[in-house]
Amino acid sequence: MGVFTSESDYVSSVPIGILYKAIVEDGNIVYQKALPQFIERAETLEGDGGPGTIKKITFVGGLGSTKQHVDVVDKENYVYSYSVYEGIALSDQPLEKICFEYKFVPTSEGGCIVKSTTKYYSKGDAEVSEEYLEGGIQRSDGFTKAIEGILLANPDYDKDC
Template sequence: MGVFTFEHENISVIPPARLFKALILEDIDLFTKAAPEFIKSIEVIEGDGGVGSIKKITFFDGNRVKCFKEKIEAIDKENFTNLSSITEGDVLNERLEKVTYGKKIIATPDGGSIVKNTSKYFTKGDAGVKEEGVKAGQQRIDGLFKLIEAYLLANPDAYN
């Protein structure tokens, strides 16, 4: 098995505590409101939504990804970090065993945030990871992030 690590950042004017609450703690509610044209549903299929829980994320037709299951591995509310793993779904293919995503939200001097994203692709056997595929996925995440930020700016009382 190989492990390929990629890092990516998103910058936001939203303060870290609010962004963490929205993106990590209340993502089921937020994502279906902020990106209804992409995400059909998010449901907790095992657990209470916290560490150890498994969520099923389903996208609307027309998206490259139809659905996947995500396991919440860690949540650190004080340091605004989390870790989750995709172990099932069409995100994975004949090359991938699982993908983990970590987020760390840090404050900027102007009161905004930097979201540091780390993705690790665990491959089967000696398979590699196509960097252009990872970059395309990051662009989709950037677009989703912009929708979420726009929703939070338009709804200043949400997720405080």
């Protein structure tokens, strides 16, 4: 099995606690609002949102779904990680799983930097193309940007969800 890694830093004007809460704690609601063109439904199948929780994301237009296993939820240090172990996200490449880790770091301007690391675990000796890795970075940054957009447009999102 090979491991291929991509990393990106997304700078957001949204305060660290708000962006972390939206992505980690309120994701099942916020994802659908931020990405209605892609996400039909986000739901928790098992667990309470902490490590060991199983989530399912269903995509619009019958494109399929993914299942995720929550690996780390560290609210004190603003770290969140999960693994995609089943579904459409694994069908583009010969992959066993994809692991995502997000570290949120505050900025002096009051926003935060979302440092994302994605590890792609290939089946056997299969390679993962640079184009695919670059696409993963674009998807990760696009996801964060969409969440940020909802939060900036709805500064009282806690009350709206």
